Amino acid sequence: MTTRVLAQWARFLGARCPRASLTSFPPLHVQAESAPVKTFQMHPLPPVRAMCEVHSLIKEFDRSQVPKRTELDELIEKAGSPEEVLQLWAEWGGSGNQAASSFVRLAKLSVEKGNQDRTALMQDPRLLDMLEKVSSQVATVWNGTLVILLRALSQQGIAPGDLVMQSLQTEALWRVRRFSYKQLAYLADWATARPGPEGEELLRSVLKQLELRWMELADVRTISLLMARARHLSPSLMDKLEDKALELAEKFSAEDIRRVALSLASQGRRAVPLLRTLSYHLHQKPSAELNTPLLLDVAYAYGKLNFHQTQVFQRIAAELLSRKAEFSASNITRFAKSFAYLKWLNLPLFESFTEVGFL
Structure with a gap:
């Protein structure tokens, strides 16, 4: 059978x-x-595009979607006050991306001009029309503008539950794989301070992308910005950031070194190779970059990590001795505590402290 x-x-x-x-x-x-x-009879199948052809089509599509600069864009960049931006928007109107750029420019000018009447500004019908345009055409807002706009809205006191804020956060969540690494870093920096489930969901997605795409990291500003938010990062991502920082340490500014040192101190991460490299480059910086608050923070970070670097301590002492007029009681107390933790004594420096009359 x-x-x-x-x-x-x-x-x-x-x-x-x-x-x-x-x-x-x-x-x-x-x-x-x-x-x-x-x-x-077998009918031939339709031709299948190679993967490289698909990527080339996507790039051509992206280039075709980039709008040309208009006269309104140039006028907005040249505006000198929030009122001028609002007047230009009322006269010209524009797309959702132009509305976003206009609001970013308005927020920047408002901070620069010290505009105190923020409530009246945010209730202006022209500004409300601008935000309505952004909310209704959020898909047309460029990636870079979207990230900057979220920060600008927060600076102007827009509540997390506002309609335009929710629309932008949802759009950012949908686009998270299309952002550049630098944009993701700035988005993570913004999202760490945002309360609510929407902000937490966005932060989780952004941090996941940052860890998956860490090989794209190539600039020191992004490294220091991310490490400043160390408590939100996973240990594996912090390890990778430390490796990148060690690789690009020679490009760090004094401010970047301060930020990285403080982030290591806040997490208790005594990364000796990185600290030695940062110390070497800090010692090479000109005095103009080494302001008193920066030296204070570096001394604090080294004291908390119990990291000894005599050359850096001597440089700090030499810089402080030339700035006795800038000493304050709180600064002297912090310096004294940091050097006490390190068990390092510089007699001329401490004598100058006593001369000022605070010790």
């Missing part, structure tokens, strides 16, 4: 697959004459 079933299946498969030979499945009882095999 089994052999008969196999023989029938062999003929059936041969009919369905014209390229297969029936002799591949010979029945046990070979018949003298076999019935003619009917074959089916």
Whole structure:
């Protein structure tokens, strides 16, 4: 019974697959004459694009979607006051991306001009129309503008539950894989201070992308910005950031060194190779970059990590001795505590402290 079933299946498969030979499945009882095999005509499949062709089409599509700069964009950049930005928007109008750029410019000018009447500004009908345009055309806002706009809205006191804020956060969550690494870093820096489930969900997605794409990290500003938010990062991402910082340490500014040192101190991460490298480059910086608050923070970080670097301590003492007029009680107390933790004494420096009259 089994052999008969196999023989029938062999003929059936041969009919369905014209390229297969029936002799591949010979029945046990070979018949003298076999019935003619009917074959089916195979229609050619539609051509399939190679993966590289798909990527090239995507790039061409992205380039085609970038709008050209208009006269309104140039006028907004040249505006000198929030009122001028609002007037330009009322006269010209524009797309959702232009509305976003206008609000970013308005927020920057408002901070620079020290505009105190923020409530009246945020209730201006022209500004409300601008935000409505952003909310209704959020898909047209460029990635970089979207990240900056979120920060600008927060600076102007827009509540997390506001409609335009929710629209932008949702759009950012959808685009999280399309942001550049630098944009992701700035977005993470913004999201760490945002309360509510929407901000937490966005932060989780951004941090996941940062860890997956850490090889794209290539600038020191992004490294220091991320490390400043160390408590939100996973240990594995911090390890990778430390490796990148060690690789690019020679490009760090004094402010970047301060930020990285403080982030290590806040987490208790005594990364000796990185601290030694940062100390070497800090010692090479000109005095103009080493302001008193920066030296205070570096001394605090080294004291908390119990990291000894005599050359850096001597440089700090030399810089402070030339700035006795800038000393304050709180600064002297912090410096004294930091050097006490390090068990390092510089007699001329402490004598100058006593001369000021605070010790």
